[in-house]
Amino acid sequence: MATNSTKANPATDPVMPDENGHFGPYGGKFVAETLMGPLADLDDAYRESLQDTDFIAEFERDLAHFVGRPSPLYYAERLSSELHGAQIYLKREDLNHTGAHKINNAIGQALLARRMGKRRIIAETGAGQHGVATATVAARFGMQCVIYMGADDIQRQAPNVFRMKLLGAEVVPVESGSKTLKDALNEAMRDWVANVDNTFYIIGTVAGPHPYPVMVRNFQCVIGREARRQSLEQIGRLPDALVACVGGGSNAIGLFHPFLSDTAVKMIGVEAGGDGISTGRHSAPLNAGRPGVLHGNRSYLMQDSDGQIIPTHSISAGLDYPGVGPEHAWLMDSGRAEYVAVNDDAALAAFHQLSRLEGIIPALESSHALAYVNELAPKMRSDQSIVVNLSGRGDKDIQTVADRSGITL
Amino acid sequence: MKNRIQHCFTALQARNRCALVTYVTAGDPSAEVTLNIMRTMVKAGADIIELGVPFSDPMADGPVIQRASERALQGGMSLQGVLALVAKFRLENSLVPIILMGYFNPLEAMGYKKFSELASAAGADGVLVVDAPPEESNDINQALTAYGLDQIFLISPTSTRARIERICAVARGFVYYVAVKGVTGTKDIDTDEVSSRIQEFRQMLPLPIGVGFGIKSPESAAEVAVSGDAVIIGSALIEIIERHQGQPETMYDAIASFVKSLRDALDEARAA
Numbered sequence: 001m002a003t004n005s006t007k008a009n010p011a012t013d014p015v016m017p018d019e020n021g022h023f024g025p026y027g028g029k030f031v032a033e034t035l036m037g038p039l040a041d042l043d044d045a046y047r048e049s050l051q052d053t054d055f056i057a058e059f060e061r062d063l064a065h066f067v068g069r070p071s072p073l074y075y076a077e078r079l080s081s082e083l084h085g086a087q088i089y090l091k092r093e094d095l096n097h098t099g100a101h102k103i104n105n106a107i108g109q110a111l112l113a114r115r116m117g118k119r120r121i122i123a124e125t126g127a128g129q130h131g132v133a134t135a136t137v138a139a140r141f142g143m144q145c146v147i148y149m150g151a152d153d154i155q156r157q158a159p160n161v162f163r164m165k166l167l168g169a170e171v172v173p174v175e176s177g178s179k180t181l182k183d184a185l186n187e188a189m190r191d192w193v194a195n196v197d198n199t200f201y202i203i204g205t206v207a208g209p210h211p212y213p214v215m216v217r218n219f220q221c222v223i224g225r226e227a228r229r230q231s232l233e234q235i236g237r238l239p240d241a242l243v244a245c246v247g248g249g250s251n252a253i254g255l256f257h258p259f260l261s262d263t264a265v266k267m268i269g270v271e272a273g274g275d276g277i278s279t280g281r282h283s284a285p286l287n288a289g290r291p292g293v294l295h296g297n298r299s300y301l302m303q304d305s306d307g308q309i310i311p312t313h314s315i316s317a318g319l320d321y322p323g324v325g326p327e328h329a330w331l332m333d334s335g336r337a338e339y340v341a342v343n344d345d346a347a348l349a350a351f352h353q354l355s356r357l358e359g360i361i362p363a364l365e366s367s368h369a370l371a372y373v374n375e376l377a378p379k380m381r382s383d384q385s386i387v388v389n390l391s392g393r394g395d396k397d398i399q400t401v402a403d404r405s406g407i408t409l
Numbered sequence: 410m411k412n413r414i415q416h417c418f419t420a421l422q423a424r425n426r427c428a429l430v431t432y433v434t435a436g437d438p439s440a441e442v443t444l445n446i447m448r449t450m451v452k453a454g455a456d457i458i459e460l461g462v463p464f465s466d467p468m469a470d471g472p473v474i475q476r477a478s479e480r481a482l483q484g485g486m487s488l489q490g491v492l493a494l495v496a497k498f499r500l501e502n503s504l505v506p507i508i509l510m511g512y513f514n515p516l517e518a519m520g521y522k523k524f525s526e527l528a529s530a531a532g533a534d535g536v537l538v539v540d541a542p543p544e545e546s547n548d549i550n551q552a553l554t555a556y557g558l559d560q561i562f563l564i565s566p567t568s569t570r571a572r573i574e575r576i577c578a579v580a581r582g583f584v585y586y587v588a589v590k591g592v593t594g595t596k597d598i599d600t601d602e603v604s605s606r607i608q609e610f611r612q613m614l615p616l617p618i619g620v621g622f623g624i625k626s627p628e629s630a631a632e633v634a635v636s637g638d639a640v641i642i643g644s645a646l647i648e649i650i651e652r653h654q655g656q657p658e659t660m661y662d663a664i665a666s667f668v669k670s671l672r673d674a675l676d677e678a679r680a681a
Contacts, residue, residue: 020544028544028545029542029544029545030513030540030541030542030545031468031469031540031542032468032469032539032540032542032563032565032587033542033562033563033564033565033567033568033572033576033587034469034563034565034566034567034587034590034591036542036565036567036568036572037565037567037568037569037572038567176472176475176476176479177465177466177475177479182466183466186466186467186468189468190468190469190471190591190592193469193590193591193592194589194590194591194592194595194596195590196567196590197590292513292514292517292518293512293513293514293517293540294466294514295466295468296468296540301514303514303518305518306487306488306489306515306518306519307464307488307514307515307516307517307518307519308464308465308482308514308515309465309466309514310465
């Protein structure tokens with residue numbers, strides 16, 4: 001395994017990764033030589049864009065007027081009083097245009113694509129939220145758009161598939177492997193390597209080869225910057241804990257990263273425990289996997305003893321992924337963040353609970369974070385506070401929830 | 410015998426022949442069939458065998474090799490099983506170099522040192538880790554080198570001069586030029602472009618240059634053979650294996666005649 005002799009401390013050194021995309025022993029660029037040139041070009045273009053005040057102003061303008069930012073920090077009064085503990089605040093990413101945090105990153109990368117002169121956009125999607133966000137920005141910028149989606153996920157997320165098509169995207173079913181998100185990512189990467197001259201690949205999470213993890217993180221950091229400022233304004237101080245669900249981990253890193261040097265703020269990422277960690281049917285690589293190399297980076301993976309990637313399970317398609325962003329691996333190993341797992345049943349209960357108590361139907365992904373808050377908040381004092389990332393809304397999940405309850409819509 | 414790869418290229422170059430490298434995924438559909446395929450390839454004129462280590466997520470491969478990987482894993486093939494297959498082949502053939510081609514994760518799961526030790530003991534000669542550019546290869550490269558294994562690297566149409574120099578510094582055996590922008594077996598190569606790139610590389614590279622990804626017929630193999638030191642054929646062979654699943658005898662015949670047609674095409678191209 002690659003080693004870094006000087007062990008940096010993410011609490012005091014938020015400038016990770018290094019120039020080759022390593023977060024301690026994680027991250028990097030594990031791709032075939034064919035992709036090294038295109039990744040270097042992307043890295044150059046991305047770095048240049050950071051120096052371009054027009055680019056940054058346009059990104060911020062789109063976040064304000066197209067996405068509808070800032071998203072509110074909402075005090076969940078009835079949920080807080082039900083749990084008899086810490087005060088609970090929801091960062092309302094579900095109120096963004098297209099209904100989830102994914103659009104923040106999709107806009108950033110689409111602007112970068114335009115800057116690089118690429119007219120064709122491709123993306124992978126699991127639950128369909130990143131696919132919808134990408135199809136949306138492609139329509140907005142007048143670009144051709146192809147979305148790769150596992151054939152099984154297409155079955156589970158029919159409304160999002162139709163949404164992408166309405167937005168003018170072509171949705172390509174991926175029949176290989178486990179027919180889910182990881183296979184869609186393989187297929188999108190293959191498309192990219194073959195069509196790199198005119199094509200920009202918008203990865204939806206903080207995984208993939210460098211510079212994707214750092215680039216996606218930085219586009220998503222708007223969540224944490226806003227939440228930090230809103231906490232100071234509304235609570236009068238920083239929250240005591242941040243809670244977010246983790247599949248690949250983009251909504252979590254977007255919330256966590258701006259708080260890294262606020263060492264008093266605890267950070268808890270919630271993985272999908274599926275049927276339970278002990279059953280093996282889950283998607284919790286940080287809790288129950290081990291480090292390895294997949295999709296261009298080193299991180300924790302769900303794998304067998306022979307290094308083959310194993311099937312994952314979660315009620316939430318957006319968390320159904322065998323890997324996790326390398327920065328999360330680094331934050332866990334260094335102790336700065338903690339990662340727990342929540343089972344399908346607990347997530348489902350939290351889904352119903354928030355719907356009834358607050359009038360907000362949360363995404364099943366975000367419901368994992370809410371389920372953990374049910375355990376955490378009662379152990380805290382009433383003068384303490386928790387910010388939960390409500391990363392998406394649950395309209396897309398009503399079919400899954402109805403099926404699970406034996407209801408025919 | 411060590412340095413089979415170097416010996417192979419030296420001997421072929423002395424006779425002005427282009428090396429024929431044939432790929433097969435280990436365990437597709439079984440270890441026994443793969444061993445027979447390796448024998449058949451050598452008998453029909455292959456100079457080097459590239460043995461694929463199946464992986465669940467072969468991101469740089471096209472659908473044909475992905476399906477081969479899936480069949481192999483379905484049949485229970487493992488990295489240990491691949492090495493056992495190499496050892497078996499070595500019992501009857503001590504000359505033909507074997508290159509293991511695969512992805513990082515199975516090798517990392519076994520451990521680089523243990524893998525290198527076992528692969529060397531089994532009689533493998535080189536290892537191509539598709540998703541290991543030089544930047545990420547320090548540790549595995551040290552282990553492979555310590556056990557006398559050549560790490561084979563890819564170069565591509567998008568490799569800059571600086572990258573090629575970096576690859577030269579660590580590459581052993583030969584370099585593998587990916588002739589198309591894409592994954593294995595999907596596009597046809599542009600042979601004129603390939604030969605002009607190879608002329609460029611010759612100025613920088615002290616090693617033999619093999620060409621692969623996108624060579625499907627004896628005709629395109631012959632065109633590449635004029636400038637390349639080796640022609641690598643993968644997906645076209647796997648398609649034959651796929652077509653004859655369940656009928657091993659007709660599969661071996663079809664492989665033998667395809668490999669022989671490639672061999673003849675390479676030899677004629679060099680004779681012309």
